[in-house]
Amino acid sequence: MHGISRKTPSREEQDASALKASELRDLQSQFLHLHHNKIYTKEALETSAKLLEVNPEHYTGWNYRKLAVQYFLNHQSETEVDSKYIQSVLNEELKVVENALKKNFKSYGAWYHRKWVLNKGHSSTDKEMRLLGKFQKLDSRNFHAWNYRRFITMLKKISDEDELQYTTDMIYDNFSNYSAWHNRSVLLSHLFEKRGKGHCHKESVLEEEFEFVRNALFTDPDDQSGWFYHLWLLDQTVKLEPFLLSSWPPHGSSLYLSVDDYLDGRNLFPSVHFQSKDRMFPLVLYFSEAVECVNSSTVTVECEYYANDDVIWRPLSSNKFGFAQAWLTYLNFPDEARYLKDCPVKIVVAQFPGIVSSSGISCSKTSHIQFSLCVPSHDRGHSEGQTMPRISWKDEKFYPHAPQSQDASLLNSLHQLKITEEGKSKASDWSMKTIANEIAHCRELLSSTNCKIGKLTLARLLMAQNKLISYGILNDGIEVHYEEILGLYHDLMKLDPTHICYYEDEYSLVLLKQVTSSMESILKYCHHHGDSTSPSMDSRFCLRLNDLSLSRIGSVERLLWIQMLDLSHNKIRSIEGLEALQLLSCLNLSNNKFCSFAALDPLRMLKSLKVLDISYNEIGAHTVDTRRYLCSSPMTHAVENDWNFKEFTNAGVVMTNHWDAFYIFRDLNLIQLDITGNTIVNDWLKLFLFKLLPSLKWLDGENRN
16 A cells, blocks of 8 residues: 555464454454444443544444443433533543544544534534544645534634635645635635625635645646646636526527428438427426526516417436436427418526526526427328438548538538527626636646646646536637647556546546637538439438547537438447537437447437437446446346336346446337447347337348348
8 A cells, every 4th residue: 555565474374363363253253243233332332432442443333332331321311410421421432432433533433423422412512633643744735634623613603714824834844735725715715605704805815726736736737736736726716607508499590390201311411300200309408507496487488379388398317316418309299280381489497586506506698599380281292101322431422511602511511519608607707707817827837847736737727618618608818728738638548647638538628618619610421322323312421430539428519400310430438418419310429439338328328319329339248247237237126127128038138247238228219230350149039129120120231121
């Protein structure tokens, strides 16, 4: 541990360790007998104290002492004995904790037990502060002691300003004190919330903090403690009010809801089509931050055929607290609405308060989205039973998109983030100036040292600057530094190969930002799929992001209009984020790094998906694959199991091995699926998939018939 090599113990040391273990087992057996029989005598408490002194991590031992103390307190209250006896009992507990902490200063159970005793209200907090002083001299960075200190200062009602000064003194004593920097961020967060004395002006405080931490960074650039605090300051600087970033349909668009087959040769151009035989139309709202409380109270839908209360919004890929960047609802036009021409729809976001980001900031700016729909009758142009050609992803099937073509203006309107101006969040000039100042200092530092965390911080600062520019700050002379950021992450992959997966993910996010940053950039990756000699007859629009070494998905807010996407020949392990692309009908994920069907979980939300290629991945190649459990197994009680496996038992597939395939594909209406080149594939699995997907016509090039 910490660079100390492990030595093979001698025979004498092995014998001593075996004797110690035997004595500990005997002591533990005695204690468990007392605990199970609820014996709380003085001798029993001494036995538990001996056990905890030897093994402070024995949680059952601490729980037993809580039960014993509570037993004594309840008994003494009945006989009305004065509080001195009660205090003596609690003081004994504090002594037991001190002895345990001498054995292991980082024992969770010991510190929790001490908090429990102090909460009884009979112990001196002044004594605790003196004891903490001794502990923190022994180990000034111990986060248990700092956490306990916050607990004691709350009991003593010590002001955050006084504690902030104490933290400053501790940092001056040792600027490599991670816990002191962390405590400083906690205290400042409290002061910002309640606008404490001397901290009303957040901007001036942050400026002072940047200067304060800079002294540590320039003193020892390789020490990471100050850099972590600098990252917290950066987050405070660019923290903005959440706002509506993009939507599908985009503001000002005019769309045609088609009931023809999805591969009719006209799936996007020259007019915008969306294919849906059941006349359902998706609405997607994409926010700048993960938010909650997107509902009929905070988002109103004004349409002739809908009452706002009938619209139900649900998050796409929300975290465990229910926050999500993308939110989805459907407009389902009833049969009574026969043929609708230029049906206006208006979405008003945050007209009433309630939408809040995960950082606790409310969305106060109202956004308006307006678009029109043309909805045909059910029987209009419908061609039931039309033969479906197989989609090929070979390079010869694609030809570049012409920038001056007739559909270029339409593509440009779909790509732009067109939200009404009152909905835009405006960052302050102060934020931009502060970030620019930190970039200059970081570059100055890197000019004299090859510090990897300094390079990482510079990359983060440049991305923060780009974020402020894209979110509404227009400063003349400031350029977007995508190439420099990509170069920094490329250097970090070489400098720090241990964390190469993280750097690859960040590199991918920056590259996708660059690709989608402008119309000129994204056109380089736009292609038509079909016959180049007669594009009007059988031409489908496709965004090809293949062979870019991508390992992560990002910038989907600019891709909500995509229906055909090629992500083949990358290093992608998870497709989190693609669930926002509700128009997606054709997806190529071949030759990537997926290790299980469970890693494809977002596909379950893509109801328009018809063509999927996941061939030549690593599905089934790994004996232990943690990504397999991104979704809950039906063999556990983690999910409501309403799955009927019986009808698939005769397919020759062991369901306990393929439940994740069942989970991903059971609700999809795929017409074409390619899975060849994965270890898990065999004839039995193919038969199972044909049975699971009745709409499937092509599997690995094989026709169902």
